[in-house]
Amino acid sequence: MQLEGFHAVKHALRFAPALVEQVVVRDVEDARALGAQLAPDVVDRLLELATVGPVAHPTGVEARAARPTADRTVLTSRNAPLVLLDDPRHPGNAGAVIRVAAAAGASGVAMTGRLDPWHPAVVRGSAGLHYALPVLSVSPDDMTGPLLVLDADGDPFTHLPSNAVVVVGSERAGVGPELRKRADAVVGLPMRAGVSSLNLATAAAAALYAWRLQV
Numbered sequence: 582m583q584l585e586g587f588h589a590v591k592h593a594l595r596f597a598p599a600l601v602e603q604v605v606v607r608d609v610e611d612a613r614a615l616g617a618q619l620a621p622d623v624v625d626r627l628l629e630l631a632t633v634g635p636v637a638h639p640t641g642v643e644a645r646a647a648r649p650t651a652d653r654t655v656l657t658s659r660n661a662p663l664v665l666l667d668d669p670r671h672p673g674n675a676g677a678v679i680r681v682a683a684a685a686g687a688s689g690v691a692m693t694g695r696l697d698p699w700h701p702a703v704v705r706g707s708a709g710l711h712y713a714l715p716v717l718s719v720s721p722d723d724m725t726g727p728l729l730v731l732d733a734d735g736d737p738f739t740h741l742p743s744n745a746v747v748v749v750g751s752e753r754a755g756v757g758p759e760l761r762k763r764a765d766a767v768v769g770l771p772m773r774a775g776v777s778s779l780n781l782a783t784a785a786a787a788a789l790y791a792w793r794l795q796v
C-alpha cells in the first residue's frame with residue numbers, strides 16, 4: 582500500500598506501526614521538523630525507517646505499508662456502531678467516512694459493491710486512518726445486529742444504538758432494496774425545507790457524532 586503524505590504516514594505509524602515497511606522523505610531535516618511539530622509521538626520511528634528519495638507529495642513524506650487482515654468479528658459483535666456503505670461510488674466520499682468513523686470511535690467501516698475499500702484514492706481520502714479501525718468488503722448477508730438505514734425520507738432520527746449497523750447509501754441511488762429489506766428502522770436526519778439530501782459522509786458524520794456525544 583502506498584501512503585501519500587505526512588498525515589497518512591503518521592496515522593499508519595501511530596495505529597499500526599508493525600505494518601509500515603518503508604518511509605521515503607525528500608529531506609531528512611524537513612521531515613524531522615514536520616514530525617516534531619505535528620507528531621512527536623512517531624517522529625523517531627519515522628526517521629528510523631526513512632530513506633532519502635524523490636517524493637511527489639507536497640509534505641515530502643511517503644511510505645509503503647502492508648494491508649492488515651481485516652478483523653471480521655465486528656460484523657457480529659461490537660460495542661460501537663459499524664458503518665456500512667451501500668455501494669459507494671466516489672473514493673473520496675468513502676475515505677471521508679473512514680476518517681470520521683475513526684475519529685468518532687466507530688467499530689469499523691464495511692462496504693458493499695465494487696469499490697475496493699483499500700483503493701489508493703480511498704486511502705488518500707481517509708488520510709491513512711484505514712489503519713485505525715477495520716475496513717472491509719462485505720455482502721448484505723454478512724450483516725447482523727440492529728440495522729439502521731439512513732434515508733432523508735425516513736422516520737425522525739432519535740439515537741444510534743452502540744451495537745447498530747448504520748447503513749449509508751450511495752451518492753445517486755441511496756440504500757438499495759436488499760439492505761432496506763433487512764432494516765430494523767429507516768431514519769432521517771432533519772434538514773431545512775428545500776434541501777434534498779446530505780452528502781453521504783456528512784450523513785454518516787452526523788449519525789456517528791449523535792452517538793458519540795450521547796455516550
Ligand SMILES: C[S@@+](CC[C@H](N)C(=O)[O-])C[C@H]1O[C@@H](n2cnc3c(N)ncnc32)[C@H](O)[C@@H]1O
Nearest residue numbers: 731732733749750755756769770778779781784
Ligand atoms: C447523497 S445521499 C443519496 C441521495 C439519493 N438520491 C437518495 O434517493 O437517497 C447519500 C446517502 O446519505 C444519507 N443521507 C443523506 N441525507 C440524509 C438525511 N437527511 N437523513 C438521513 N440520511 C441521509 C443516506 O443514507 C443516503 O442514501
